[in-house]
Amino acid sequence: MERVLVTGACGQLGSELSMALAGIHGSENVIVSDINGPIALLSGMTFEILDVMDRQAISEVILRYGITQVYHLAAMLSAKSEQNPELAWKLNVDGLINVLECCRQQGISRVFWPSSIAAFGPSTPSEKTPQHSVMDPNTVYGISKLTGELWCSYYFNQFGLDIRSVRYPGLISYKAPPGGGTTDYAIEIFHSAIKGEEFVCYLKQDTQLPMMYMPDAIKAAVQLMQAPASQIKVRTSYNISAIDFTAAQLAAEIMQHIPGFKVKYLPDYRQEIAATWPGSLDDSCAMSDWSWQADHNLKTMTEDMIRQLFIVRTTS
Numbered sequence: 001m002e003r004v005l006v007t008g009a010c011g012q013l014g015s016e017l018s019m020a021l022a023g024i025h026g027s028e029n030v031i032v033s034d035i036n037g038p039i040a041l042l043s044g045m046t047f048e049i050l051d052v053m054d055r056q057a058i059s060e061v062i063l064r065y066g067i068t069q070v071y072h073l074a075a076m077l078s079a080k081s082e083q084n085p086e087l088a089w090k091l092n093v094d095g096l097i098n099v100l101e102c103c104r105q106q107g108i109s110r111v112f113w114p115s116s117i118a119a120f121g122p123s124t125p126s127e128k129t130p131q132h133s134v135m136d137p138n139t140v141y142g143i144s145k146l147t148g149e150l151w152c153s154y155y156f157n158q159f160g161l162d163i164r165s166v167r168y169p170g171l172i173s174y175k176a177p178p179g180g181g182t183t184d185y186a187i188e189i190f191h192s193a194i195k196g197e198e199f200v201c202y203l204k205q206d207t208q209l210p211m212m213y214m215p216d217a218i219k220a221a222v223q224l225m226q227a228p229a230s231q232i233k234v235r236t237s238y239n240i241s242a243i244d245f246t247a248a249q250l251a252a253e254i255m256q257h258i259p260g261f262k263v264k265y266l267p268d269y270r271q272e273i274a275a276t277w278p279g280s281l282d283d284s285c286a287m288s289d290w291s292w293q294a295d296h297n298l299k300t301m302t303e304d305m306i307r308q309l310f311i312v313r314t315t316s
């Protein structure tokens with residue numbers, strides 16, 4: 001029986017991943033934590049206020065609940081990180097090292113930590129970016145993710161800590177709001193569309209980014225954590241891929257359901273961030289090592305997002 005700790009559990013990924021983990025391990029075995037909260041989505045699970053910059057506090061929570069696995073999700077996303085680079089570094093890198101060190105000291109059996117497409121940079125080949133490629137991120141978030149990947153690999157090689165990671169694309173979901181990412185436009189656009197409002201997009205219409213629907217993001221984390229250790233050959237972070245689209249392609253797909261929906265393009269500083277990220281990733285290593293395969297494409301994701309958001313709107 002596993003006892004699981006999730007950090008950053010109130011976030012967009014954390015809230016839905018915690019619910020999935022409660023379904024797998026039992027809600028009594030999933031301890032959810034965040035620096036703020038709790039939120040309604042986490043009801044039924046034990047909640048702890050936890051600042052991952054406080055190593056002692058992490059250690060105490062692990063000990064108190066007999067934790068055996070950690071999903072460390074607390075982080076600051078790309079757009080927000082550019083507003084406060086020093087704090088982003090402290091949270092994303094020092095926070096990760098605190099978690100790794102507590103896990104090492106307390107013999108945690110498995111750790112999950114998300115990296116991002118942001119770990120790549122302007123010199124990276126932008127189409128079908130290989131698993132092993134040039135990595136020269138020029139955002140503080142991207143630098144923190146690349147550094148984090150190296151720390152994970154170091155803890156695996158030096159101490160045998162079984163830490164596993166994926167490079168998430170932009171995540172699209174409707175249950176919990178995103179928190180300061182460059183890819184957030186791909187969620188905000190749906191909210192404008194169902195309200196019948198014009199959407200002002202902060203990316204250029206032809207900017208293509210790798211994206212993923214939340215059920216696939218959850219599937220990736222769960223599948224990677226359940227794979228036998230012998231199958232995990234990449235100890236930095238795995239490329240995973242699902243749906244690659246430009247802002248204009250997403251808008252056109254939404255217009256299939258909501259004719260007359262209008263989008264205006266007014267690029268801001270986030271366009272510069274997006275321009276340094278790949279447009280698509282080669283995820284063949286994840287496919288062959290632990291049988292990764294996304295389920296959702298642009299059509300099925302868009303249909304489901306619109307259906308779910310209309311349900312939320314009519315029932316609230």
Ligand code: AKB
Nearest residue numbers: 077078116181182183
């Ligand atoms: C962001 O936009 O910052 C995140 C990411 C791609 O890691 N969604």
